[in-house]
Amino acid sequence: xxxDSAPVAAPDNPGDAPAVELVGIxxxxxxxxxxxxxxxxxxxxxIHGIVGENGAGKSTLMSILYGFYEADAGEIxxxxxxxxxxxxxxxxxxxxxxxxxHFMLVDTFTVVENVMLGAESxxxxxxxxxxxxxxxxxxxxxxxxxxxxxxVVGELPVGEQQRVEILKALYRQCRILILDEPTGVxxxxxxxxxxxxxxxxxxxxVTVILITHKLREIMAVTDRVTVMRLGEVVAERNTAETDRExxxxxxxxxxxxxxxxxxxxxxxxxALAVEHLSLTDEFGVKRLxxxxxxxxxxxxxxxxGVSGNGQSELLEVLSGIRGPTSGLIRVLGxxxxxxxxxxxxxxxxxxxxxxxxxxRSRLGLVSAFPAWESAIxxxxxxxxxxxxxxxxxxxxxxxxxxxxxxxxxxxxEPGLGCAKFSGGNQQKLILARExxxxxxxxLVGQPTRGVDIGAIEFIHKQIVAMRDQGSAVLLVSVxxxxxxxxxxxxxxxxxxxxxxxxxxxxxxxxxxGLWMANAQADPGGEGPTVPRGPAIPGLTLQSPTLPRPTS
Amino acid sequence: MSAPxxxxxxxxxxxxxxxxxxxxxxxxxxxxxxxxxxxxxxxxQSMAEGAFGSLDGISYxxxxxxxxxxxxxxxxxxxxxxxxxxGGEGQAYIGGLGVGVVALTFDHSLAFLPMMxxxxxxxxxxxxxWAFIPAYLQAKRGSHVVxxxxxxxxxxxxxxxxxxxxxxxxxxxxxxxxxxFESSAGIPQLSEIMAKFGIVISNTxxxxxxxxxxxxxxxxxxxxxxxxxxxxxxxxxxxxxxAEYAGIRPDRITITAMLxxxxxxxxxxxxxxxxxxxxxxxxxxxxxxxxxIAVALMGRNHPFGIVLASILFGALYQGGSELxxxxxxxxxxxxxxxxxxxxxxxxxxxxxxxxxxxRGWRLYAARRKPAATFVAPGTGG
Numbered sequence: 001x002x003x004d005s006a007p008v009a010a011p012d013n014p015g016d017a018p019a020v021e022l023v024g025i026x027x028x029x030x031x032x033x034x035x036x037x038x039x040x041x042x043x044x045x046x047i048h049g050i051v052g053e054n055g056a057g058k059s060t061l062m063s064i065l066y067g068f069y070e071a072d073a074g075e076i077x078x079x080x081x082x083x084x085x086x087x088x089x090x091x092x093x094x095x096x097x098x099x100x101x102h103f104m105l106v107d108t109f110t111v112v113e114n115v116m117l118g119a120e121s122x123x124x125x126x127x128x129x130x131x132x133x134x135x136x137x138x139x140x141x142x143x144x145x146x147x148x149x150x151x152v153v154g155e156l157p158v159g160e161q162q163r164v165e166i167l168k169a170l171y172r173q174c175r176i177l178i179l180d181e182p183t184g185v186x187x188x189x190x191x192x193x194x195x196x197x198x199x200x201x202x203x204x205x206v207t208v209i210l211i212t213h214k215l216r217e218i219m220a221v222t223d224r225v226t227v228m229r230l231g232e233v234v235a236e237r238n239t240a241e242t243d244r245e246x247x248x249x250x251x252x253x254x255x256x257x258x259x260x261x262x263x264x265x266x267x268x269x270x271a272l273a274v275e276h277l278s279l280t281d282e283f284g285v286k287r288l289x290x291x292x293x294x295x296x297x298x299x300x301x302x303x304x305g306v307s308g309n310g311q312s313e314l315l316e317v318l319s320g321i322r323g324p325t326s327g328l329i330r331v332l333g334x335x336x337x338x339x340x341x342x343x344x345x346x347x348x349x350x351x352x353x354x355x356x357x358x359x360r361s362r363l364g365l366v367s368a369f370p371a372w373e374s375a376i377x378x379x380x381x382x383x384x385x386x387x388x389x390x391x392x393x394x395x396x397x398x399x400x401x402x403x404x405x406x407x408x409x410x411x412x413e414p415g416l417g418c419a420k421f422s423g424g425n426q427q428k429l430i431l432a433r434e435x436x437x438x439x440x441x442x443l444v445g446q447p448t449r450g451v452d453i454g455a456i457e458f459i460h461k462q463i464v465a466m467r468d469q470g471s472a473v474l475l476v477s478v479x480x481x482x483x484x485x486x487x488x489x490x491x492x493x494x495x496x497x498x499x500x501x502x503x504x505x506x507x508x509x510x511x512x513g514l515w516m517a518n519a520q521a522d523p524g525g526e527g528p529t530v531p532r533g534p535a536i537p538g539l540t541l542q543s544p545t546l547p548r549p550t551s
Numbered sequence: 552m553s554a555p556x557x558x559x560x561x562x563x564x565x566x567x568x569x570x571x572x573x574x575x576x577x578x579x580x581x582x583x584x585x586x587x588x589x590x591x592x593x594x595x596q597s598m599a600e601g602a603f604g605s606l607d608g609i610s611y612x613x614x615x616x617x618x619x620x621x622x623x624x625x626x627x628x629x630x631x632x633x634x635x636x637x638g639g640e641g642q643a644y645i646g647g648l649g650v651g652v653v654a655l656t657f658d659h660s661l662a663f664l665p666m667m668x669x670x671x672x673x674x675x676x677x678x679x680x681w682a683f684i685p686a687y688l689q690a691k692r693g694s695h696v697v698x699x700x701x702x703x704x705x706x707x708x709x710x711x712x713x714x715x716x717x718x719x720x721x722x723x724x725x726x727x728x729x730x731x732f733e734s735s736a737g738i739p740q741l742s743e744i745m746a747k748f749g750i751v752i753s754n755t756x757x758x759x760x761x762x763x764x765x766x767x768x769x770x771x772x773x774x775x776x777x778x779x780x781x782x783x784x785x786x787x788x789x790x791x792x793x794a795e796y797a798g799i800r801p802d803r804i805t806i807t808a809m810l811x812x813x814x815x816x817x818x819x820x821x822x823x824x825x826x827x828x829x830x831x832x833x834x835x836x837x838x839x840x841x842x843x844i845a846v847a848l849m850g851r852n853h854p855f856g857i858v859l860a861s862i863l864f865g866a867l868y869q870g871g872s873e874l875x876x877x878x879x880x881x882x883x884x885x886x887x888x889x890x891x892x893x894x895x896x897x898x899x900x901x902x903x904x905x906x907x908x909x910r911g912w913r914l915y916a917a918r919r920k921p922a923a924t925f926v927a928p929g930t931g932g
Contacts, residue, residue: 321795346798355796363796368789373782378797380782389778 017080019044019176019207020065025074027060034060035071036231042176042224044079047198047208049218049239052228053251053452058211061228062178065209066098067091078176097169098178103161107154111147111164112136115171132171139170143200158306159190166197176207183217187306188480188513195221213251213453214481215244227251251453262464265488267296270330271472272318272353272441277327279313279496287313288324289496295472297440300463302487302504303476306516310496311476312358315445318474319355320348332440349378351441354434356427358445358476364430365418372400372414375433403432408458424455431459435466442466445476460486480509494518559909565856569849569897571904573863576896580889589880601873602866608873610741610755616858616865617757617822618643618836620764622843623861624771625816627852629696631775632808633788638685638700639816640840641707642678646817648711649677650824651719651831655729658736666735670825671763671818678817679810681707686809690802696809704840711833719831729831738826758826760818767815768854774811784808816840845898860897867893 020042027035035057042048050058064071067085075082078094085091091098105114116132136149145163147156153164162182169177179198183191198208198221210222218225219239227235227250235250273294279287288310295301303311316322318329320336323343329336331351336342345355355378357363365374376385376396384399386392400414407428409421418426427447434442444463448456463486467473477483483490490507492500492515500515502508581591602612622639629636636642653673657666685699719729740758745751775781787794787804794801823835842864849863850856871886896903 319796320798344798344800345796349798357796359792362790362792364793366786366790366793369786376782377786377793380779380786380797386779389780390773391777391779391782393777 017044017077018042019046019079020209021075021077021080022061022065023075023077025061025064025071025076027057027064027069027071034231035064037074038228038231038233040226040233040236042207042209044207045202045205046223047202047210047221049210049212049222049225050228051212051215051218051225051247051251053213053454056228056251056452057231058228059180060231062098062180062209062211065091066096066178092172092174095173095175096178097166097172097174097176099162099165099169099180099182101181101184103165105153105161105164108152110150110152111156111167112149114153114164115149115167117168119172135171136167139167142204143170144197145170157190158185159187159193162186162190162194163197166201170206175205176209177201178209178211180211181213182210183212183214184478185306187517188509189517191217215247216481218247219244248453262486263468265299265467267299267488268470269297270294271297271332272474273330274318275328275330277314277317277329278325279317279322280325281313287496288317291327291493291496291498293491293498293501294330295441295474297472298467298470299488300467300473300475300486300504301489301491302483303474303491303493304478304480304483304512304516305493306478309493309516311478311493312445313496314493315355315358315443315474315476317343318348318443319353319357320345345378346381352439353441353443354437354439355443356430356434356445356447358449360423360427360430360446360449365426367417367419369418370415371404371409371418371421371429372397374418375400375403375414375429377433379433379437400429403429403436406436407432407462422452423449424451427451427459428455431462435462438469439466439471442471442473443476444473446478447475448477448479448482480512483507483512484509492516559905559912563908563912565851568901568905568908569860571908572849572897572901573893575904576889576893579896580892583888583892584881584885587880587885589878594874594878594881597874597877598866598870600870601877602870607753607755608869610757611869612862612865613761614755614757614822614827614865615868616861617761617764617826618819618839619842619846619861619864620768620857621815621818621822622840623846623850623857624767624843624854625812626843626847627850627854627857628771628775628784628815629808629812630847630852631781631788632784632804633791634689634805634808634812635697636682636700636809636812636816637697637844638682638703638813638840639843640836640838641700641704642681642813642816643819643836643840644704644707644711645681645820646674646678646814647820647824647831647835648714649673649817650820651729652677654732654736654825655719655831658733661735663735667738667825670736670738670821674817674820675814676817678815678820679813682809682813682816683806686806686813689809690805696805715831715833727833732825732829736825737829738821740826756827758822760822760826763818763821765858767818768858771815772854780807816843842894845894848898848901864890864893 018041022038022040025035025038038057038061050061052058060069063069065076065085067088067090070086076085077083083094085094106117109117112129112132115136116128120128122128133149136147140146145167147160147163147167153161156164166177182194186194198210201208210217212218222239225237225239225242225247226233227247229251275292277288277291281287291314293301303314305311313322317324320343324338326338328338331348331353334351341347361367365377373396376382376399379385380391385396397414401412403409404412404414409425409428409432421429431447447459447463451459463473463475475483475486484504484507487504490502490504490512491498492512494516495518499518500512502511577595581595584591584594600608602608622643625639625642626636650670650673653669654666657669661669681703685696685703688694688699689696715727720727721730738758738760740754740756742752742754775785783794783799784804784807786797787799787801791801794804819836819839824831828835846857846860846864850858850860867890871890874881875883875886
């Protein structure tokens with residue numbers, strides 16, 4: 001039930017009709033009531049944001065609009081006319097396009113081939129290619145969507161791949177464009193470019209629906225915003241008349257802080273140090289290239305970077321999953337050399353290191369296991385969980401229940417299958433497991449990816465609490481906000497190298513963004529010089545482009 | 552509030568679905584029987600009668616089931632580690648060779664009990680040894696275990712032919728069999744045990760290996776679901792990445808799982824060589840290794856399900872031979888067809904009927920739910 005938006009009757013003049021009207025959309029998946037009588041009106045030629053926590057029902061709603069699911073009840077009207085959308089084909093015919101969070105592109109095809117895929121006509125393909133090429137050029141001119149039509153998609157940067165997705169939708173004459181969490185994979189600069197494109201689309205009469213959980217994006221680009229919670233619309237606002245704090249409160253139903261209160265770090269001795277760490281993968285590609293840094297006890301070091309620049313490999317090497325090609329890791333003074341027997345996850349754990357992996361559902365737990373079995377993953381040889389070679393179900397279940405209680409995992413049922421917990425609750429369980437033994441070194445990868453705001457706040461607090469207990473925390477995240485909110489020191493990685501380092505309190509988002517995109521002008525003469533520390537005072541002193549939370 | 556359960560309750564998944572599959576297989580088999588001019592009803596009656604109608608029939612059914620339990624468990628253990636062991640046939644064959652070797656070597660010098668323990672150890676060691684090479688190649692060299700275990704089945708046949716002809720054949724005999732074992736190297740059969748108590752029943756091959764099979768079921772269950780090693784094995788099978796993260800070495804798990812699998816398959820040799828024949832011979836496995844795959848599939852890779860599926864397949868074997876005897880138009884080949892249909896429907900097509908059952912269940916659940924909500928307030932207040 002919507003509180004603010006009244007169901008709209010079809011207007012007399014179809015020209016003034018809203019682009020999209022959803023009336024009383026209801027959808028259940030088994031016992032989950034994903035959408036409860038959602039009504040929503042989106043004005044023609046506007047950018048409309050839909051925000052909500054994970055599981056609020058926003059993706060379900062858009063999937064219904066795009067024809068992935070059919071609603072159990074309710075009506076969809078496009079330009080005032082009721083229509084039935086039973087498949088994406090119907091949606092495309094109605095002028096709806098969608099850019100998914102995970103791109104639906106063929107990596108080995110060129111841009112032209114991808115754009116016309118599924119829309120080609122005739123027996124021979126040449127005519128279609130010529131037509132698509134001309135159309136791509138026209139769209140590029142009109143909307144600032146510049147992409148080389150003959151580039152192979154797999155070789156394009158992520159931001160350009162996303163443009164190909166948008167081109168695909170426009171090529172199919174879409175007048176209503178849905179973007180699902182479009183900025184998750186983008187650098188701040190790429191995000192700015194995307195927003196410019198969205199505004200150009202709007203200027204030419206395209207209606208844009210933006211699904212996101214990032215409030216600052218809503219503030220930056222939308223005209224109007226709908227807030228969803230627990231499958232219902234809880235509020236609609238004109239963006240100009242609201243602010244991030246209000247939206248956050250509406251989303252979670254209570255006041256949240258975007259940055260945790262935290263005292264200044266009191267770092268001690270280095271607990272984790274890496275020296276000349278390099279990793280070459282089986283294809284001969286250098287994933288890590290002479291990486292050097294250290295994390296001191298009682299300090300959070302954040303690794304920022306666009307995903308795919310070596311952060312994941314760094315975590316894998318430090319946690320012992322992958323052995324480095326060369327270099328040295330020091331955990332609490334113990335040396336772990338490349339090629340040594342110590343490069344194993346169980347050995348690293350014994351040295352006092354814990355690891356919250358980036359890929360929660362594939363590494364952090366086994367989805368087919370009940371919660372208690374995942375709660376001992378990595379510690380299955382621990383004496384506490386049974387006698388000799390046997391595992392005591394009751395001991396492990398009790399421990400799981402304890403972890404669940406201390407980290408407020410819901411529902412607190414150790415016997416429930418892991419797959420039945422929401423992303424946030426899965427993550428809390430993993431964090432609880434890894435933090436339970438008070439590790440001296442804690443590696444955390446993407447701690448809040450796909451996690452709702454309420455849980456984000458809690459998770460951030462726990463990470464800071466670990467620091468205050470004297471753990472050395474290494475945080476890897478593609479969310480710049482998260483890095484900025486938590487880190488005492490920030491390191492930026494690009495193509496396996498450390499390209500920048502700055503103290504957390506003096507970090508400047510723009511500078512970080514430049515480092516992340518490696519857009520730094522080469523200050524030195526020969527070879528790639530690595531700028532370190534707040535190397536370019538002119539830039540670090542500039543005011544941030546976007547407001548950041550202050551602690 | 553409890554979280555939503557899966558689309559199908561467990562009892563339908565484990566209980567109803569296999570029965571539906573079995574009925575479909577029997578219907579198709581019935582049509583074939585009808586097509587050759589015999590009565591399907593009579594055929595079913597004859598089979599059921601043959602398998603369960605007499606003490607003899609039941610004994611034979613359980614004797615066949617013993618082999619299937621061993622090979623079914625072998626497939627299941629490998630499966631939980633994410634491996635498809637097609638080599639049960641060869642591992643069972645070589646397991647039997649091991650049993651024969653120790654029996655022929657020690658049957659004069661050892662008493663019954665140490666002989667039996669030695670037989671168990673030999674069956675396990677030879678079966679596991681035969682599985683080790685494919686396991687090692689998979690773990691260390693990445694050769695696919697499906698391919699190598701199939702090849703090892705042929706190797707096992709060739710090896711057995713060789714050793715039987717050149718080593719174990721009684722000189723001067725035309726038959727390719729070893730000499731008979733001494734009585735100490737025979738696992739007691741049911742009739743022999745009953746005779747000790749003065750009860751006379753007819754001779755059947757059912758022997759104490761069946762009890763060992765049941766013990767193995769319990770042991771496999773404890774190992775897989777109550778031990779650290781089994782936990783690591785299942786983790787590797789379900790999510791190799793999570794296993795790596797947890798510090799479990801996948802290569803070691805591959806080898807361990809295949810060794811256990813091979814040992815279990817090797818126990819077929821106990822039942823056949825020491826339990827039934829009591830001399831070493833060729834081709835005693837007779838397809839039990841492959842039937843084990845169907846048994847494991849039908850039994851959902853759970854020891855309890857494997858026991859039930861093994862008894863079903865034992866009944867098909869035993870009832871099938873009775874059927875060929877009772878109705879002459881139904882030849883042995885027809886029996887193989889019927890067994891094949893059951894394997895097809897309960898193994899290969901095991902999930903074919905699942906969507907149908909799911910839809911049925913959803914309709915039923917939807918109709919039941921409103922009624923429940925109306926009742927609740929009345930009972931509550």
